[in-house]
Amino acid sequence: MPVELEAFNIQPARQATPRAARVGIGGPVGSGKTRLLEQLIPRFAARGIDLAVITNDLVTREDAERVRRSGLIDPARVLAVETGACPHTAIREDPTLNLQAADELDERFPGLQLVLIESGGDNLASSFSLDLVDYWIFVIDVAAGDDIPRKRGLGVVSCDLLVINKFDLAPYVGVDLERMTREAREVRRQRAVALTNCATGDGVDVVVDAIVENVLFDAH
Numbered sequence: 216m217p218v219e220l221e222a223f224n225i226q227p228a229r230q231a232t233p234r235a236a237r238v239g240i241g242g243p244v245g246s247g248k249t250r251l252l253e254q255l256i257p258r259f260a261a262r263g264i265d266l267a268v269i270t271n272d273l274v275t276r277e278d279a280e281r282v283r284r285s286g287l288i289d290p291a292r293v294l295a296v297e298t299g300a301c302p303h304t305a306i307r308e309d310p311t312l313n314l315q316a317a318d319e320l321d322e323r324f325p326g327l328q329l330v331l332i333e334s335g336g337d338n339l340a341s342s343f344s345l346d347l348v349d350y351w352i353f354v355i356d357v358a359a360g361d362d363i364p365r366k367r368g369l370g371v372v373s374c375d376l377l378v379i380n381k382f383d384l385a386p387y388v389g390v391d392l393e394r395m396t397r398e399a400r401e402v403r404r405q406r407a408v409a410l411t412n413c414a415t416g417d418g419v420d421v422v423v424d425a426i427v428e429n430v431l432f433d434a435h
């Protein structure tokens with residue numbers, strides 16, 4: 216310890232652990248959040264981005280187990296948060312558990328660049344606290360109805376990127392995709408909207424590009 220500090224018994228400031236970018240993925244139950252995660256993980260790996268994942272479930276660790284078993288990522292890089300009855304509380308009102316999990320990943324994996332945080336399935340009004348994430352995505356399901364954008368839920372309107380997933384199902388459920396996309400852009404005042412088929416991966420590169428451009432500036 217330098218003499219001047221020793222004389223006053225002052226400890227040198229501890230170097231803060233550098234923090235990875237944190238990206239939230241929210242949306243209603245079954246809209247395809249975990250499937251999107253499973254499509255994103257190999258794409259970030261292919262770009263050499265050092266990645267970890269946090270999943271939120273009501274009372275189980277099912278999503279975390281699914282991602283761990285997928286073979287797509289080192290299971291140690293997947294942490295589970297059990298949210299109890301109210302998934303949005305853990306990502307908005309009191310994100311302490313998710314913050315602790317993200318900090319733990321930063322400490323465990325020096326050089327970590329990105330943490331993807333999947334919310335538990337919730338309703339259209341769920342949103343992420345900006346104390347927790349730098350950027351967040353809301354995933355909706357074409358088969359759940361083309362009127363979802365018109366309902367102007369907080370998630371749809373205020374996320375950084377709206378993902379309209381399961382576009383492959385549009386012909387089977389009588390959804391006019393063009394109109395649904397146009398209405399989504401209107402209620403979002405022309406902010407980003409992406410169309411995906413997370414079953415095959417179609418459209419997922421656009422989501423990767425959006426994350427890279429918005430939170431991983433120099434990882435092109």
Ligand SMILES: Nc1nc2c(ncn2[C@@H]2O[C@H](COP(=O)(O)OP(=O)(O)OP(=O)(O)O)[C@@H](O)[C@H]2O)c(=O)[nH]1
Nearest residue numbers: 243244245246247248249250336380381412413414
């Ligand atoms: N046809 C089709 N099926 C999809 C697509 N994306 C997801 N699925 C299927 O939809 C179902 C729900 O997907 P999940 O990824 O588990 O949804 P989730 O939002 O994580 O669900 P919760 O964690 O329960 O909220 C699964 O059977 C997926 O295989 C898609 O783009 N097209």
